[in-house]
Amino acid sequence: MRVLGIETPPARNECFDLLELFLFVSPGQSATPTPRGLALALDLPPPATIEADFLHTLLNALLLRLRSARETPAGATMRIFLPVLSAAGWIWTATVEEALGPGPANQPALDAVRIWRRLPKWEDEAPRPPPSSFPVTSAEARARLAALLGPEAETRPGQADFASVAAGAFDPRRTVGSPHLVLAEAGTGTGKTLGYVAPASLWAERNGGTVWISTYTRHLQRQIEQELTRLHPDPAARRNAVVVRKGRENYLCLLNMEDAVNTAASRGDSSGPALIALALLARWAEISSDGDLLGGDLPGWFGELFGAGTVFAVADRRGECIHGACPHYQRCFVEHTIRRARVADLVIANHALVMAQAAWTASSPDDVPEEDAPPTRYVFDEGHHLPDAADGAFALVLSGLQTAELRRWLLGAEGSRSRARGIARRLEDLVATFPALDPPLNAVLQAARALPAPGWSSRLRAPDAEQAHVDGLPANPAEAFLAALKHQLDAREATRAASPHRGTDSECDLHPADPSLADAAEAFSRALNRLTTPLETLIQRLHDQLEDDAENLDSAARSRIEGAIRALRRRALNRVQGWIALLDSTAVPPEPGERPVHVDFIRAERLPGRGPFGGEHDIGLHRHWLDPTLPFAAVMRAPAHGLLITSATLRDQPGRDQPGETGTESEEAAWAAAETRLGATHFPAPAIRAALMSPFDYARQTRAYVIADLPRDDLPALAGAYRDLFLAAGGGALGLFTAISRLRAVHARIAGPLDEAGLPLYAQHVDAMDNATLIDIFRTEIDSCLLGTDAMRDGVDVPGEALRMVVFERTPWPRADILHRERRLHLSHGQPGAYDDRLARMKLRQAFGRLIRKTSDRGVFVMLDRRMPSRLAAAFPKGVTLRRMGISEAIADIRDFLDSAAPDTISPSRKANFP
Known part of the structure; x- marks a missing residue:
C-alpha cells in the first residue's frame, strides 16, 4: 500500500x-x-x-x-x-x-468445492515384513554421501566424518532394551542433514525398513524434506520413499x-x-x-x-475425528499419509509425535496393529530440544479446558453450533450391530456430566465465585475442584511474570494442599472412577466383538472397531486414569529432603489467540517429570535398535577450559553434562560421542557486542537501539526478545522509521503469517528485518546477506518459575548458578549460530543487556571476542565491519551508503 x-x-x-x-x-x-x-x-x-x-x-x-x-x-x-x-x-x-x-x-x-467426491481412495496392502539388520559401514556411508553431493559440490570439512559416525546408529542391536546411542555434535556448516541421510537411506534400502528422522518444528521438517531432493530428484520417487508425518490436527x-x-x-x-x-x-x-x-x-x-x-x-483441532465411521475415511489425507509411511524409507516427523507414538506403543501394545509396529531406527535432529519436547510430551495437565474438552468429546456439542458428535454418534453403527455396547455407553454418558459444563470458565471468573467457594462447593465435582484450585492460587500466588509464550501466567505450589482442595480432589476422583469403569467395560466388549465375530467381520468393520478402541483409550481412558492418580496424590505431600520424581503445581493462564483455544482462560493442576528424559528413555529402549541424537549445540562450552581444569577434563565434563541433560545416562549402553567442528572462521566473519550504556527498563531507549542498529546494518537483521509484550512495543515504535528508510519490518506475534512464511519473507527480502522469540532463535537457516545482524534484547536466563526452581535445586549437582548459566549459554549459542551459514557470510551479534555476565561469553565460538561499548561506538564499529565485506556479498541497500 x-x-x-x-x-x-x-x-x-x-x-x-x-x-x-x-x-x-x-x-x-x-x-x-x-x-x-x-x-x-x-x-x-x-x-x-x-x-x-x-x-x-x-x-x-x-x-x-x-x-x-x-x-x-x-x-x-x-x-x-x-x-x-x-x-x-x-x-x-x-x-x-x-x-x-x-x-x-x-x-x-x-x-x-466438494472435493471429497474426487480425491483418490487408499487401499489396504499386506503388512511390510520386519526389516533385516545388516549394518552400514563407515566407508559405505561416505560413498553414499559423495553420491548425494555430486562431483561439483562444495567440500565441507567434517561432513564425511559425521556420516561415518552416524553409521554407528545402524549397527545390529546386541541386547534387548539396549539400543546403540550416538551423540554427534556437528557445528554449524558441517552439513549434518545429508551426513545422516547418507547412512539412514542406505540402511533403509538394504534392510527393507523405515528410519524415522525427527526434528523440533514443522518448519524444520520442511527444511529436511527439501534437502532430500538430492536423494530423490524425481518427485514421484521421492513421494514413495519419503513421507512427512505430523499430528492429525495439521491436515x-x-x-x-x-x-x-x-x-x-x-x-x-x-x-x-x-x-x-x-x-x-x-x-x-x-x-x-x-x-x-x-x-x-x-x-x-x-x-x-x-x-x-x-x-x-x-x-481436526479438537480431536473429533470419527475414523472408520467417517464417510470420507478412504479419501482422508491423514490415512493416506499413515499408509504411505508404513512402506517409506524415510519418515520425517517431529519430537512430540515420535514420543507420543512410542508412549502409546509402550502403554497399549495389544492395541497397536501389526502394520503400525514402531520403527527400530531413529535420528533426532535438533537434539538439544529433546528435554523440552519430552517435558511437553510426558507432562500431565488436569485443567478446565482439558476436562471440558473430554466432556465435549464424550457428549458432543451441548447447545452450540459445533459438529462435535460425541461417542454416541460415533459408535451408533456399532451399537446397532452389537447391542451389548449400549449399557456401558449409557453409563459413560451419564458419568461424563461430572466434567465441566459449557460456560465453566465464566462461572469460575464471576465476581461471586470466591463467595460461592466459601458458602459451599458447586454441585459439579469438576467445577468444584477448579474453584478450589483458584482459591488456593489466589491465596498463595507467588509468580506473575510475562512469559514469551503464554502471556501473563500465575502459579503456586500444590503442596501443602489446602484442606478444601484436598476434599474437592477426593470428590472429583470418585466421579472420575465412575467414568473409568464403564469406559473399561466398553473397550473390553469391543475387544470381545473382534474375537467372537472374527469370521464374520470384514476388514472395514474390523478397522472400524480397532479405531474405536484406540480412540477410547487415547482420548478418554488413559487420560482419566492419569488424572485420578494425580488427584489421589493431592493430599499426600512429598517426603522432606527426598528428590521428587514429579513436580506438581497450580497454574492459571490465558492461552494465545490462534488455535481452537485462543484467548481462553484456563486453570489447572500440572504434573511434570523432574527429569523428563527418564520417561523418554523408558519408552524408547524397547523398540529402538539405534538412535542418533545430533545438533550443533549438544554440549555447553565445547573446547573451553573451566577454571582449574585441563582441556581434557573440561571436555569430559561437558560431555557428561550433555549426556545427563539428554537422558543418555538412562540407556544401558554407553553413548558413542563425536564432535565435528564448524568450518567457519568466526574470528574473521563475526563480531559480538554488549551495549554498555543502554538503560535496562527504558522502552524508548530499547526501541531506539533496535532502530539505529537495524539502520546501521541496512536491514538483514533479526531481533530476538524474551517477552512478547516488549517485542510488540518495540515493533510499534520502529516499524514507521524503518519503513521510511526502505527496510520492511516483520514480526512474530504481530503479523498473522506463520513462522515459516515470515522466515521465507526474511530470506527473500534481503534488506528486511524480523522480530521474534524462541522459535526464531533455533533452526532458522538464512544464509548470505539476508541475515547479517542478530540483536538480543535481554540475557536469555531460564524463566524463574516453580518447575525451573525444582530442577535447579535437584539437577544442578549443588551448583544452581552454573545450571542457570548453562541454559543461558545454550540459547546464546543457538542465536549466534543463525549468523554464519556459508564461508562468505559476515555477521554481528549484539546484546542490549549491559548486565550480561562476561562468563557467558564462553557461549561464542573460539576466536570471537565480546566487545563492551556504548551504542554509538558499537554502531560505528558495526558499519565499518559490514562495509569491509567483499563487494559482491553486500546488499544493494548497504552499497547505496558507500561514498
Missing part, C-alpha cells in the same frame, strides 16, 4: 490481490508473499528496486500461465471452479475467464470441509468471502501432495488473506 500511495486499504471486492490469483493459478507452489517472492516463483528476474508498475509484470506472467493451460487437463480442472467463484463474487473471475475460457455450463456451483479434514461448505451454502448471498476461501482451499487440496495445512504445501499466508479461523475450521 505504501508503494501504491494508498492510505486506506480497499474492501476485498474492490482489490485485485495478486496472491489470490497466484493461489488459483499455481496452488501448492511455494511463493514468498512479496513482489520479489512472486517474481521468483514465476521465474521472473526481479529488479533491484521494485516499483508499483512491476505488479503489472507479475499479472501478465500469471495470465500467460492461464492462457498456456487453456487446452490442457489443468485448464479443464481450473474451469470447474469458475461457477462457484463467480457466484461468490470473486473479483478475478472475469479476468480468468477471458484468459482460460468460461466454466462449464449447467454445473451446480458447489460441485467444485485438512474432509468432514470439516464438507460442514464448512454446507454452512456457507446455507447462508446464501452473505457467504461470498467464505466461499471464495473454500473454493481456493479446494483448488489447493485437489493437487496437494498430502493435505498438510500447516507447514505443508498450502502457502502459510493463506490464513492472513482469509483469516486463521478459516484454516483452523477445516482441521
Whole structure:
C-alpha cells in the first residue's frame, strides 16, 4: 500500500490481490508473499528496486500461465471452479475467464468445492515384513554421501566424518532394551542433514525398513524434506520413499470441509468471502501432495488473506475425528499419509509425535496393529530440544479446558453450533450391530456430566465465585475442584511474570494442599472412577466383538472397531486414569529432603489467540517429570535398535577450559553434562560421542557486542537501539526478545522509521503469517528485518546477506518459575548458578549460530543487556571476542565491519551508503 500511495486499504471486492490469483493459478507452489517472492516463483528476474508498475509484470506472467493451460487437463480442472467463484463474487473471475475460457455450463456451483467426491481412495496392502539388520559401514556411508553431493559440490570439512559416525546408529542391536546411542555434535556448516541421510537411506534400502528422522518444528521438517531432493530428484520417487508425518490436527479434514461448505451454502448471498476461501482451499487440496495445512504445501499466508479461523475450521483441532465411521475415511489425507509411511524409507516427523507414538506403543501394545509396529531406527535432529519436547510430551495437565474438552468429546456439542458428535454418534453403527455396547455407553454418558459444563470458565471468573467457594462447593465435582484450585492460587500466588509464550501466567505450589482442595480432589476422583469403569467395560466388549465375530467381520468393520478402541483409550481412558492418580496424590505431600520424581503445581493462564483455544482462560493442576528424559528413555529402549541424537549445540562450552581444569577434563565434563541433560545416562549402553567442528572462521566473519550504556527498563531507549542498529546494518537483521509484550512495543515504535528508510519490518506475534512464511519473507527480502522469540532463535537457516545482524534484547536466563526452581535445586549437582548459566549459554549459542551459514557470510551479534555476565561469553565460538561499548561506538564499529565485506556479498541497500 505504501508503494501504491494508498492510505486506506480497499474492501476485498474492490482489490485485485495478486496472491489470490497466484493461489488459483499455481496452488501448492511455494511463493514468498512479496513482489520479489512472486517474481521468483514465476521465474521472473526481479529488479533491484521494485516499483508499483512491476505488479503489472507479475499479472501478465500469471495470465500467460492461464492462457498456456487453456487446452490442457489443468485448464479443464481450473474451469470447474469458475461457477462457484463467480457466484461468490470473486473479483478475478472475469479476468480468468477471458484468459482460460468460461466454466462449464449447467454445473451446480458447489460441485467444485466438494472435493471429497474426487480425491483418490487408499487401499489396504499386506503388512511390510520386519526389516533385516545388516549394518552400514563407515566407508559405505561416505560413498553414499559423495553420491548425494555430486562431483561439483562444495567440500565441507567434517561432513564425511559425521556420516561415518552416524553409521554407528545402524549397527545390529546386541541386547534387548539396549539400543546403540550416538551423540554427534556437528557445528554449524558441517552439513549434518545429508551426513545422516547418507547412512539412514542406505540402511533403509538394504534392510527393507523405515528410519524415522525427527526434528523440533514443522518448519524444520520442511527444511529436511527439501534437502532430500538430492536423494530423490524425481518427485514421484521421492513421494514413495519419503513421507512427512505430523499430528492429525495439521491436515485438512474432509468432514470439516464438507460442514464448512454446507454452512456457507446455507447462508446464501452473505457467504461470498467464505466461499471464495473454500473454493481456493479446494483448488489447493485437489493437487496437494498430502493435505498438510500447516507447514505443508498450502502457502502459510493463506490464513492472513482469509483469516486463521478459516484454516483452523477445516482441521481436526479438537480431536473429533470419527475414523472408520467417517464417510470420507478412504479419501482422508491423514490415512493416506499413515499408509504411505508404513512402506517409506524415510519418515520425517517431529519430537512430540515420535514420543507420543512410542508412549502409546509402550502403554497399549495389544492395541497397536501389526502394520503400525514402531520403527527400530531413529535420528533426532535438533537434539538439544529433546528435554523440552519430552517435558511437553510426558507432562500431565488436569485443567478446565482439558476436562471440558473430554466432556465435549464424550457428549458432543451441548447447545452450540459445533459438529462435535460425541461417542454416541460415533459408535451408533456399532451399537446397532452389537447391542451389548449400549449399557456401558449409557453409563459413560451419564458419568461424563461430572466434567465441566459449557460456560465453566465464566462461572469460575464471576465476581461471586470466591463467595460461592466459601458458602459451599458447586454441585459439579469438576467445577468444584477448579474453584478450589483458584482459591488456593489466589491465596498463595507467588509468580506473575510475562512469559514469551503464554502471556501473563500465575502459579503456586500444590503442596501443602489446602484442606478444601484436598476434599474437592477426593470428590472429583470418585466421579472420575465412575467414568473409568464403564469406559473399561466398553473397550473390553469391543475387544470381545473382534474375537467372537472374527469370521464374520470384514476388514472395514474390523478397522472400524480397532479405531474405536484406540480412540477410547487415547482420548478418554488413559487420560482419566492419569488424572485420578494425580488427584489421589493431592493430599499426600512429598517426603522432606527426598528428590521428587514429579513436580506438581497450580497454574492459571490465558492461552494465545490462534488455535481452537485462543484467548481462553484456563486453570489447572500440572504434573511434570523432574527429569523428563527418564520417561523418554523408558519408552524408547524397547523398540529402538539405534538412535542418533545430533545438533550443533549438544554440549555447553565445547573446547573451553573451566577454571582449574585441563582441556581434557573440561571436555569430559561437558560431555557428561550433555549426556545427563539428554537422558543418555538412562540407556544401558554407553553413548558413542563425536564432535565435528564448524568450518567457519568466526574470528574473521563475526563480531559480538554488549551495549554498555543502554538503560535496562527504558522502552524508548530499547526501541531506539533496535532502530539505529537495524539502520546501521541496512536491514538483514533479526531481533530476538524474551517477552512478547516488549517485542510488540518495540515493533510499534520502529516499524514507521524503518519503513521510511526502505527496510520492511516483520514480526512474530504481530503479523498473522506463520513462522515459516515470515522466515521465507526474511530470506527473500534481503534488506528486511524480523522480530521474534524462541522459535526464531533455533533452526532458522538464512544464509548470505539476508541475515547479517542478530540483536538480543535481554540475557536469555531460564524463566524463574516453580518447575525451573525444582530442577535447579535437584539437577544442578549443588551448583544452581552454573545450571542457570548453562541454559543461558545454550540459547546464546543457538542465536549466534543463525549468523554464519556459508564461508562468505559476515555477521554481528549484539546484546542490549549491559548486565550480561562476561562468563557467558564462553557461549561464542573460539576466536570471537565480546566487545563492551556504548551504542554509538558499537554502531560505528558495526558499519565499518559490514562495509569491509567483499563487494559482491553486500546488499544493494548497504552499497547505496558507500561514498
